[in-house]
Amino acid sequence: MPDFFNFLKPKNELENQGGFAENHPYIPEELWIKCPVCKNAVLSSDLMDNHKVCPKCNYHFRIAARQRIEMTADEGSFEEMDADMSSTNKIGFPDYEKKLRSAKISSGENESVITGTAEICGEKTVIAVMNSQFMMGSMGTVTGEKITKAFEYATANSLPVIIFTVSGGARMQEGILSLMQMAKTSGAAKLHSDAGLLYITVLTDPTTGGVTASFAMEGDIILSEPRALIGFAGPRVIEQTIRQKLPKDFQSAEFLLEKGFIDAVVQRKDMKKTLAKLIRLHKTETKEEVRSE
Amino acid sequence: MSAYDHVIAARANDRPTSVDYITRIFGDSFFELHGDRRFADDKAVIGGIAELKGKPVTVIGLEKGRNLKERMSRNFGSAHPEGYRKALRLMKQAEKFRRPVICFVDTSGAYCGIGAEERGQGQAIAENLMEMMTLKTPVLSIFIGEGGSGGALALAVADEVWMLENAIYSVISPEGCASILWKDPGKTAEASECLKLTAQDLFKLGVIERIIREPKDIESRLFDSLKNLIAETFERKSSISPEKLIEMRYNRFRKF
Structure with a gap:
């Protein structure tokens, strides 16, 4: 089971090369990749053609935010917002600058979320995609600010919002200011909702902590990728608290579906058309209402 | 006092809990209301209606318990989703009847366990954050002991947040x-x-509006002065329109 505190563990070689954290396979070009779930060797090019989903067992490899945008947005339609915003060490937390620097290098991004506008099968939307390669998608003030601004832009321009979440939770190096992002983003989501606009969240592996306890769970429609780990507390924390092993598949997307907390588990290859369909279904209703007023 | 001294003081077993505050401030006027109407009554959250200087208020508190037996029955103040849902039910009720809400916060955090996850701990907290932001009635949160992360924030999306001198509030x-x-x-x-989890630090960061001094003999003056302060604050807030109140609350969190 994925461990969302991986980003805090000592760096390994692969991560220094710009790859994934230790448990999660780095995917070099032109090679055979061993699927971490079924252990079958898969040709890297086959994996790429298959949306980075194992053709043998349907394991959805973690993917970078840019790649997710490529898979979701119509070609050339993505326009990034607030690309240059970047975190500072507001509470003087030891070694935070160093952590930020290495996160920037290993992810090639300025923060744990990319926001902007895009078209999905011709439907215009605001989109935010979190990035597990940047401090395990932890939520700092800039993460919260970019998401809040994305919501505010969508509210002002009557656009839907789609957020792909992946996060280990709050970013403790920003202390209480990180916690405040939960309230801030939730407030922005509420005003967007009160304006009658659509918000869809897509939970990807893993989504935990402060992100689960705020905007990830606030969508009108909550989708998830298969077998994603989704929870408030991480499995290790729970096991330490209750001093027993957790059942298999506890906190998986399918488990949450069964418990009634998500609307649907959607295969990566079907995600784009599903999102487009949902936007379209909401578009007709709201626009006609507005016109008839 | 070092930050860690504050942590120890905030967790001290002889510290007054929400029940003490409710009893001493609202006396016999407090009428407890139970249950979230969905699953259960979470005893880590105590809530009800009371009278403050002749006016009705909704009171909600995270309750750790005052002795071992109580602490066990109240799960040491760590609420399950049904606790947060009970709190939200009472806040919505307060909105309907136009009475202000006061929350006492004292928890090491929302509970981490199988049942809590199965019933949507994250979703319950998220819903509180979202709904509290636009609650059309004044909300005041007072941190009396520990303020543990999202489990504390779920009762602290308020117009003002106050902290006792030795209370703490932290993301982890x-x-x-x-x-x-x-x-x-x-x-x-x-x-x-x-x-940066002490009241002093958080005041400097603009996260809280007021630090409540703790007199040596905490019992003697604290509750009376707090009662007056709460009543004055609600009096001031009562003249603000709900729309303005929500706008101010949004901006209060927007600045971070």
């Missing part, structure tokens, strides 16, 4: 921070310092 426990960052739970004192 100093123990958790020390063991994750330095793999060394022995560095708890150092982590306490780094997290």
